[in-house]
Amino acid sequence: MTLERDRYRVVIVGAGIVGLYTAYHLARAGAGPIAVVDRGFLSSGGSGRNGGGIRQQWETRSTIRLARESIAAYRRFGSEFGYNIWFRQGGYLFLAETPAELDRLRAVHDVVVAEGLPSRLLSEGEVGAHVEGIAPGAVVGGAYLGSDGTLYPFPAVWGVYEAARSLGVEVALGVEARGVSSENGRVSRLVTSDGSIATDTIVNAAGGWSADLSRRAGLDVPNVASRHEILATEPLKPFLDPMVVRRSDGLYFSQTMRGEIVGGVTVPHPPGTARGVPSSPRFLTSMARALVTLVPRLASVGVLRAWAGFYDDTPDGFPIVGEDPRLPGFVHANGFGGHGFMLAPAASRRVAQSVLGEATDLDPREFGPGRFAAGPAGRAVEGLQLG
Amino acid sequence: MASRPLRRFRFGRALRASEEGRTILEALVGERLPALVRSVRYHRPRAAFCGVGFCTGCLVRVNGRPNVRACRQAVREGDRVATENSWPSPRFDVLGALDALFPRGIDTLHGFRRPAFATRTYQRVVRRLAGYGRLPDHGAPAAGIRPPTVLRARVVIVGGGRAGAAAAARVAALGEPALLLDRGPGPGPIPGVEVLPSTTATVLSAAGPGGGDQFTLLGYSAEDAGVLVRAPAVIVATGSYDASLLFEGNDRPGVMTADLALGLARGARSLPFRRAVVVGSGPRALEVLSALGPRACAVSAPGGIPPELVRRASELGVSLFPRSMVVRARGRSRVRSVELRRRGSGPTDLVPCDAIVLAHRRLPHHPLLFQAGATMVWRPLSRGYYPALDPSGRTSVPALFAAGSVAGVAPAEAAASGVAAAEAALGRPRSGPPSTPVDPGNSGEYDGYFEELLTQPRRGKWVACACEDVLLDELEAASGRGYRGLEVVKRYTGLGTGLCQGRYCVPDALSVLSVLEHRAPPEVGYLTQRPPVVPTPLGSLARLHDEVGGEVVP
CATH class of the missing domain: 3.30.9.10 (D-Amino Acid Oxidase, subunit A, domain 2)
Incomplete structure (x- = not known):
């Protein structure tokens, strides 16, 4: 295991922009030891494969607000993280x-x-x-x-990665999340290709592989890669x-x-x-x-x-953000529909708030992991997914 | 020599003429290799380097079309040839001052962040430094992009060199339809074989839409007509090319591969240099030395120099520098001399010259094999990847074969390897002895070479990737920050993302990273070889849209 400890306060699966930003927000909040594991190398997933577009034109006001906040974050990225992302x-x-x-x-x-x-x-x-x-x-x-506008995705990943690491976050690359163990109805361990890690909070920020992980945790999710x-x-x-x-x-x-x-x-x-x-x-x-x-x-x-x-x-075009009511300690930060880079800075703040047990300003009927249980009737849809 | 008809064209404002059939580059070469373009970041002057249509040294604008390789395009009557990415000219370019102002480069990853109010100004400036040519002047009129060629064959052979031509002839002799695609003029007519010259195969997919037709091959012709071939078997005989070499000033006009020097010796009226230093000690170096004759002045090789090369050199009065490394090409707008350092921290020799011809190493031209998913193996002596093959040239992908130098077969056995692949592709018994791929590398002369190279003093830019102006310092900086592996360093620095698709920078970068990361090259990884193999015009692909169809879902 390339990680130094055997227990972490939070283990994040996915070292893409959402997972790394979440780690960064948590570390800044002093959440305790944090580990990030990723099956590939840095930026080998969607965060290194996207077109770099960042837009605020959406059908729903909640998505527009997240995007707007993210644009403000990307505008100050250079001074905050020390990397030029050439956000134009x-x-x-x-x-x-x-x-x-x-x-x-x-x-x-x-x-x-x-x-x-x-x-x-x-x-x-x-x-x-x-x-x-x-x-x-x-x-x-x-x-x-x-x-x-558009930005250059790679340096955004480097910048957040380095900032998170300098705050003490450990990142293990080439480590695949294989399963989730629970005790007394709560997350207890993440099982990986390189051993198992004790933790009571797992953040699923695995992008295209998030549904695979959720299912391995025994959770039926509607995400489709x-x-x-x-x-x-x-x-x-x-x-x-x-x-x-x-x-x-x-x-x-x-x-x-x-x-x-x-x-x-x-x-x-x-x-x-x-x-x-x-x-x-x-x-x-x-x-x-x-x-x-x-x-x-x-x-x-x-x-x-x-x-x-x-x-x-996801079926309704909204990401899934927050703790899964069926498995306490399992926090979703996925379902971004190819638009994770656009929303990452703002959405990951809410993910961190969820992990810390704080209230977020997200409507659970739009973003909550439990929303699908009630069926699609009466819920909003964000239909402006592209590509 | 019978004179061929003249073709008149414009180069900038000047009216020029050239014999029919010569390339734009050959028509422009005179006493010197002209600087035709400036590089993207530092506006360094660049001239033709590779001669085989991969690098960015001879990009010109022809009839309003940007990024045309002068070394591949024949002169046509009335052509308007213009230079790009330079003002007022590639020789005297105002932005070229950047190169001198920033002798150790500009850090675009970390610089330009303060003051924040200046961000937009920085962006406008930096954006102007990107790209080579301007948007094309006009679209393809209905007649401009011709209808696509759609073909089927029992066996399609890519590459018309010795191996490919022999394979095609054997397929035809066995009574099956063969189709041969060649990027250049091709092997000439072969009975029973349909030969498509000037046709570049750029995309090979093993997932075809129909049951029996396993492979889908996309390409384009010289006139931008799309080419689509479906075939149940493919023989890749795409040959090899001369490698680049890392040293200070390796991107200066006058540094060129043996491919270019030998091509000019054949095609141009005169060679654009008088005193060339030849780098290398193998058969390729001997070939270059013989072609250059009195225009060669020295031979430098990282290891010993074999007797036949010594003999030829002494006939020509050429100085020998065995166990030497090229550390620096001097001169700004063109090479004026070269510094050769004896291995093991020996003395440095300064050799006046106006060209450096790289003939030290041939590399397999293998992107099509990678793309199709063939298992590739690292050959430690030649420090390159070759397809894993059985004695018939069968790759790990069913019905995909490799023959000739791309398979690591020696030139003398190239034709036999093509015959064997053809027979195997048709499921016929083998008529000749099994071909024996060899590791064509010279034994150990590059052992320790890059360790030593990295300790050499650096006075100016060591360009690790010429297409994107990525410097050796940047590779070291990435490594120093803990970014490991070729895939990650590529994303961190941009190395290998330019027009040559990493053909010239990746081999030496792999060696450099191997030193920096203290692990063997195969552990440093390799770049995913993405389609297309060479830039493929959007217009030719667009015309294939209705023909391609969907994929088979496995």
Whole structure:
């Protein structure tokens, strides 16, 4: 075992952005000895495989608030953690290719504006001003929020990792969580590929693998791991400021600080983590078709590499945050649906509050682990999951 | 020599002419190798380095299309060739001052954070330093990207060198349809074989949509037409390429691989140097020495120099530097001399030269095999990964074979390995003796080399990854902070994420990390070889969309 102790106050499964941020918040609160275990190397999961988009345009006010708080955290990241994440607020541009889609964007826009954010509805011409080379007639309009943006995910992971470690958090990499033992109805041990660790609190921040862990703890959860693919092109000189997204096919793309166009599009894959994360010819051609149709000038630009990762989807589009009522000591920090990086700084604060037994401001009918027992009737849905 | 018709093109504002069939690079080479582009972070001048279409040294804009490799693109009548990522020119570039201002590099991970109000300004500046070419001037008109080529074959062979050509001929001789794809001009016509020259295979998936057709291969032709091949068996004969070498100034114009030097000796009218130092001691170095003749001035090798090379060198009056390491190429806009340090902290020799030709090591061109999931094994002598094969060239993936130098087969046995793979792919009995992959590395001459290299004084930048301007110092800093393993250091520094996909930086970075982490290279890990093998135009992939279909769910 690469960990120094055999008992920890809290063991967090998953050294992604959510798990590490949670460890950081807990360590700052003086929660006691904290360990983080991860099956892979640092940033080998979703936190190292995402497109780096951070947006506040959501359908529900609760998600908007978490995103807004996260953006504030990423703005101060450099001074707080000592790493440049190059958080560039170039905006998020939702495309509408039909009047009906524009109406849906208008509904989102109204919620976003009600939260005090200056979202704008754009005409076709205004969309064109944001996306150089967009095909004429490709859109009827869009919605835009300039304070959304993109960041470079890796240094965010390094920064939080180093900060957590300097506060005494131990991180064991290459250690897989295999099971959860309980005593008297409460979590007692985490069983790993490298021995078992005594603890009375386990945080499940395992991203795409979180459902596997919850089930090993005997908990029936609705999370589904879905494979999503992404590609990067050759680096070009900067020409595109916003992240461009389209709900109809899940297309999203932006230009990174390094000049690459990075993005994806939804291609159906069988659920679950068993098949790993290969890239498919189907994705490459689908994404190429979507990009070239929208921005024909990209036709001669080369695809440099493609990769894939897991989303951790929930039926209602909200993450699962908080202690599981069926197993005291088992705290969920998962179900982020491919949007964990967007919400991590704010959501992980609530996870830490849950671990410490403090009240959070999250509505349990939206975020609570117990919400699924009651069925979907009457509960809110966050439908703006993309990619 | 019969003169070929001339093709006229513009280079910047100048009107140039070149013989038909020559590449843009060959047409631009004169007395010197011209700096054609500046690098991404420090705007260091760069000229052609690899000569085989992988590196970032000869990127030009052709007819409004960015990031075209001048070494791969034939000159066409009326072409407009322009330089990029430099102002006013690659030779005199204003931002090139950055290189001198920051002799030990810029820390973009930790710098630029204060004062906070300046963040947006920093971002605008740093963002301008990224990327090579500008967005293409125009999209592909309907005629610009041609309809895709969709083919089926009993066996598809990737690579038309000795092994690939022999494999294709054998498949045809056994009465089965064979298809051969070659990135270059190809082997010429082979009876019974459909040969697609100028066709690059970039994606190989072992999950096809139909039952019998196991493999899906994607690629593109010279005119950006997408290529889709389905076949139940694939023979990968993608050959090998000359490695880079880590030393100070290894990215300066004039440092080049043997691939480039030999290619120019064949294709260009004149070699763009007068005094070349050849690095290496094996058959490749001998080949280079013979091709360069009086333009070679010295041979440097990390170990001993074998008698035949000594003999050839003395015929040519070339100085020999056995047991030497290249520690520094001097000169800014081009190489003017090289410092050779005797192994074991010996004296340093300064050799005036205007080129350094790297012929010390060949590497298997194996990304397609990695991509398809073949088990790869580390060969300690050649310090590289080769496919695990049975005597017929069968990989760990059913119906996937490797032949020739990508399989570690010696040149003399390349054709035989292709024949064996063809017979095995068709399930026929083997007609010849089993091919015997060998470890082509020279025995132990790199033992301790990188340990010693890392102790050399550093006066300027040691560029570990030229595509992304990642410095050796950054690898050490990452290691010093406890980030271990090639996958993690890649993400920490950006090494290996550029246009060459890590072909030139990863081999030496693996050795460096092995030293820094005090463990053997296989324990340092390797980079996942992601599709595509080389940058593949979006337009060619887009045209394949309707043909590809979904995956089979296992």
